[in-house]
Amino acid sequence: MxxxxxxxxxxxxxxxxxxxxxxxxxxxxxxxxxxxxxxxxxxxxxxxxxxxLGQRGKLVTYTIVHVSPPQFKHMTPYAVGIVEMPEGVKIPSIIRTSRPEDLKIGMQLEADFSPRPQEGGWPNWPRYFFKETE
Incomplete structure (x- = not known):
């Protein structure tokens, strides 16, 4: 395309x-x-x-963030990781999950999107993230 x-x-x-x-x-x-x-x-x-890109990828590595910048404090603890897509590219992303301790290297994840935050939010862009496949 x-x-x-x-x-x-x-x-x-x-x-x-x-x-x-x-x-x-x-x-x-x-x-x-x-x-x-x-x-x-x-x-x-x-x-x-x-x-x-496709909407699904494989978790390559991740870490759990317990101490975050002020704008992400409401999410703590949260996971950030690298997701390998079928096209071969590796993408950094927040990994949304209710239980970060259940993440496993190699698990399948799918992309999702959130709208632009309210004015004054940071960063003021629509966001992508990955979550566990349903």
């Missing part, structure tokens, strides 16, 4: 507001990249295209 939008983080979050988890792919070497960038991190080619 090729898009004409610029390969910027702002466009990435616009896709999130459409409930799409997107990456850019190099036209030359086919490297898939998140966050998006205009130049391939593998071959340095300057042509990339947007591609939609």
């Amino acid at each position: 090729s898009e004409l939008r610029d390969p910027t983080i702002e466009e990435f979050y616009k896709y999130c507001s459409e409930r799409k988890l997107m990456a850019v792919r190099c036209i030359r070497c086919r490297q898939v990249m998140v966050p998006p960038r205009a130049i391939c991190s593998n071959c340095r080619h300057s042509r990339v295209e947007w591609v939609e």
